[in-house]
Amino acid sequence: EMLHAVGVDVDGDDLDRLHGRVEGWVAGLRWAAMAMQEGQDVTEFVGSATSLQSDIGRYLVEELLDRTPEDQRQFILETSILGDMCAGLCDAVRDRDDSSRQIEDLERWGAMVVSTDHGDGWYRYHHLVREVIAARLARELPHMLPDLHRRAAEWLRRHGEIPDAVDHALAAGDRIEAADMVCASWWSLLNQGQLATVIRIIERFDPSEVRAYQPLATAAAFAYGVAGEVERATSYYTFALEGDYDGPPPDGSASMESALAIMRAGLMFEGVGQALGDAELAHGLEPPGSPWRPITAQLLGLAHTWSGDPDRALPYFEEVTTAGSDDEALVVYALAEIALVRSARGEHA
Numbered sequence: 001e002m003l004h005a006v007g008v009d010v011d012g013d014d015l016d017r018l019h020g021r022v023e024g025w026v027a028g029l030r031w032a033a034m035a036m037q038e039g040q041d042v043t044e045f046v047g048s049a050t051s052l053q054s055d056i057g058r059y060l061v062e063e064l065l066d067r068t069p070e071d072q073r074q075f076i077l078e079t080s081i082l083g084d085m086c087a088g089l090c091d092a093v094r095d096r097d098d099s100s101r102q103i104e105d106l107e108r109w110g111a112m113v114v115s116t117d118h119g120d121g122w123y124r125y126h127h128l129v130r131e132v133i134a135a136r137l138a139r140e141l142p143h144m145l146p147d148l149h150r151r152a153a154e155w156l157r158r159h160g161e162i163p164d165a166v167d168h169a170l171a172a173g174d175r176i177e178a179a180d181m182v183c184a185s186w187w188s189l190l191n192q193g194q195l196a197t198v199i200r201i202i203e204r205f206d207p208s209e210v211r212a213y214q215p216l217a218t219a220a221a222f223a224y225g226v227a228g229e230v231e232r233a234t235s236y237y238t239f240a241l242e243g244d245y246d247g248p249p250p251d252g253s254a255s256m257e258s259a260l261a262i263m264r265a266g267l268m269f270e271g272v273g274q275a276l277g278d279a280e281l282a283h284g285l286e287p288p289g290s291p292w293r294p295i296t297a298q299l300l301g302l303a304h305t306w307s308g309d310p311d312r313a314l315p316y317f318e319e320v321t322t323a324g325s326d327d328e329a330l331v332v333y334a335l336a337e338i339a340l341v342r343s344a345r346g347e348h349a
Contacts, residue, residue: 006033014043021128064112065133075102076112077141080125080133081148081171083164084118092155093148146172157181162189166201176213179205180250183215186223187251187295191329198223210236214243215250218263225267237269253292258285262292265299268306276303283316294325298334310341317341 003010010018018032065073078094079085090099103123106112113123125133138145149172156165162185169178186198202210202220210216217240224233240263245256253259261282268275279300286293301316320334342348 002029003033008033064129065136072102072105075099076106076125076133077137078144078148080130080137081145081168082124082152084116084122084124086118086122089152089155089159093152095151150174153177153181163197163201166204170204175205175209179209179213179216183219183250184252186219188327190223190226191327195223195227199227211239214240214245214256215259217243218249218259219251222263222266225269233267234269237263237267251292252290254285254287254290258282258292258296261285262296262299265296265303272303272306275299276307279303288323291325291327294320294323294327294330297323298330301334301337305337310344314338314341 003015018029065076068076075090075094079090079099082089082093085103087100087103090103091097103113107123112129113125116122116124124130149168153165153168153172153174156162156168162181166178166181169175169181182198182201186202189195189198198219202216202223205216210220217236221233221236221240224230224236227233240260243256247256248254249256249259251259253262258281261278264270265275265278265282279296279302283293283296283300286296297316297319301313301320304310304313304316317334317337321331321338325331
């Protein structure tokens with residue numbers, strides 16, 4: 001109605017795209033109307049409405065940033081690297097303790113931030129605003145970017161937001177640290193049903209980087225194997241076995257030898273007999289209390305089951321259920337296998 005009132009004719013598709021870009025923000029729509037009144041092609045304008053060269057972009061920079069008090073302007077610039085944000089995360093990124101007040105001020109202003117469904121106290125910048133201020137930060141204060149991203153990555157890692165932490169670590173140039181985050185979290189993400197997330201964060205790395213870093217190649221082989229992408233899984237599987245990583249793996253397993261044995265036993269690319277030997281090796285290498293010990297018990301139980309010896313499998317499945325593992329999916333799986341063994345024995349109760 002507003003656009004038609006000022007004589008701008010926009011068809012349904014372009015209107016939907018424009019509304020999506022400005023998220024219903026009236027100032028943005030009004031500026032778009034003014035630009036289109038001057039004869040700019042509507043479809044072309046909508047397609048470029050988030051660029052710094054667009055009228056909306058110039059308006060945001062000149063009117064929202066240049067007239068903002070310096071301390072708030074600095075807050076906006078430094079936090080523009082974030083997607084969803086809360087006061088704690090902003091404090092960590094800025095190495096300050098006044099972010100709660102800054103966010104409250106922006107929320108009262110109403111043109112900059114919107115609440116998210118991440119939870120109470122979480123916000124994000126309006127899409128157009130963030131694109132413009134992030135570009136301005138990169139242009140005016142590029143030296144700050146690595147440290148801002150690095151602090152964001154550390155806070156997000158400590159709070160379990162691994163995919164976002166990986167993205168910020170990569171943006172900071174900390175590729176090994178980012179890879180280690182993937183290696184330390186892929187199994188738990190997998191068992192939370194987030195296979196697509198695991199693959200997405202692995203694919204943030206070039207395939208040559210994955211192949212060259214043995215712990216990451218091991219994680220990639222397992223993830224692609226579970227996803228049914230056999231060609232990729234086999235490729236990374238080969239590189240994982242040929243790697244020469246030295247020291248304890250970032251996934252928390254006892255050794256790289258154990259991590260590789262777990263991979264081989266889980267994927268079973270070399271047959272049941274090899275999987276049984278690998279599961280026995282890994283189970284022996286992982287001490288009680290290791291987060292990987294219940295996983296190796298499960299793999300050993302499955303290998304005995306696949307070998308046709310469910311009676312030998314039963315104690316390993318029972319170990320999983322009594323190990324106090326936080327991995328609910330693993331425990332449920334073990335209980336199901338126990339039920340099958342008991343049923344086969346006629347112990348239906």
